[in-house]
Amino acid sequence: MVLLLPCGPLAPLGYPSPMSQLPALAQLLSGRRICTLTGAGTSTASGIPDYRGPGTAARARNPVRFAQFVGDPAWRRRYWARSFSGWPALRDARPNPAHAALARMEGAGLLTGLITQNVDRLHSKAGSVDPIELHGALAEVTCLGCGALSARDALQERLAEANRGWSPPPAPELAPDGDAELDDTGGFVTVDCLRCGGLLKPHVVFFGENVPRERVDRAFAALDAAEVLLVVGSSLTVFSGMRFVKRATTQGTPVCVLNLGPTRGDAEATLCVDADAATALPALATLLGAG
Template sequence: MLLAKHTLALTGAGMSTESGLPDYRSEGVGLYARTDRRPIDYQSFISNEKSRQRYWARNFVGWPYFSRVRPNFGHHQLARWFDQNKISFIITQNVDRLHHQAGPGRILELHGNSHFVICLGCGHRISRVELQQRLVDLNPDWKRLLETNTDVAPDGDMELRDDLVNEFQVPSCPKCTSGVLKPDVVFFGENLPPERKIEAASWVDCTDLILCLGSSLQTFSSYRLLLQAHANRIPIVIVNIGPTRADSLASLVLNAKISDTLGMVHSLIS
């Protein structure tokens, strides 16, 4: 980092585990290891009304905890390094918006963020806070569930019984009154917006060091960026608990906690 002019940090779900959000794939402790829960895929959401009802019911119950999560040491350290011109870019796979909460910077949310909702019909965009209030108004008997659940997935999803889900009321778009509302995130099986893909690739082209933090790089949208960096002979450092898809591309791989590693690096370069 001392020699690099433009360092890029690429972060995944492991970046936010110390804030209280689980990751998906960590051995023994990730969501996939502990439960049978899987994120909804794009086709299921857009083609099946029952799938949307289930998604929004679970997201409704998980939102109070998810929205209270705050940045941890790792988020704040990257923000400090940005202020000190030690890193130039942050690309995150996370939808929790914690990098923005930690401080300003050149941050690209590769998969969008869960704090906004978009209408698939007219494109109208509202805050998730606004939608939560509409959901409360439509489902007043559900308020008791909002204060008792903390087992939240990285995208804000919660486990609920089917009989509860079947009673849940989901609103349409408040502007066009008929459009389907979807979180402004890229679901599994959904393509990245072309302009976002182009911007991420352009940032990699401007970089001379990549720090990959807390990602197994199983999604191609992020793995593609490391393939691009490797082809451009850009050094790659990976910090993650467990193996990643790009270990063979990296100059250095550390099986370690992000906070411990960033704290040590901070001491060395300060």
């Protein structure tokens, strides 16, 4: 469903039919250089849950903080046991029509950059070239000792080897960060860096960590080169994403939001479209002449 709402909490009754609102968004974007900022809602149609979407409120989330991960072996065991169970589903997730539409828009030269808060690599799988992965990617692992980067798949093999006798509950539910909802992770064995024996950590920004400055600067450069910011599938609850709305607003760059439900950026947006990204983005791309 696509519904154009004047941004803000009060929505009068009697809107025109939802899909008929996309041309207004296309009109605002047309002929303008676009910077896109995507969030978890872009990937829900690929089977990866979000944190704060419709139906997700009931899910209790307790993501590990950086200090807990580094300071407490029990937290590391919990993290890696859940990640071990959830990784195959995340690794095998396929991009959906929203990712494909953004890749087409990029291919048509409409974008100054694609900034994503997602850690699932689905933009790259859809063909986007060098998306700015603000929070990193679960497909990579970093060593906190020597800084070496390695493939998550290789670690999966090592974890499988070290945990031959350990099996997760059948068909655990995939959780938003590529891990799985597991209650009992006792007995799971973690492994360390093969090169230096240091702690291994997914190459993503944990709560309690900052996004590396160089990444933020690249994302700012993409925004500064744009004439409009298009936010897709993000509640903008996390400052890391919201900062781009703030900067756009400060610079007088219009902001459009395409999201199911309200976001923290609505009050600063020129246009809010309450829509499923996997339905609306392909239609939008077509209206913009990007197939």
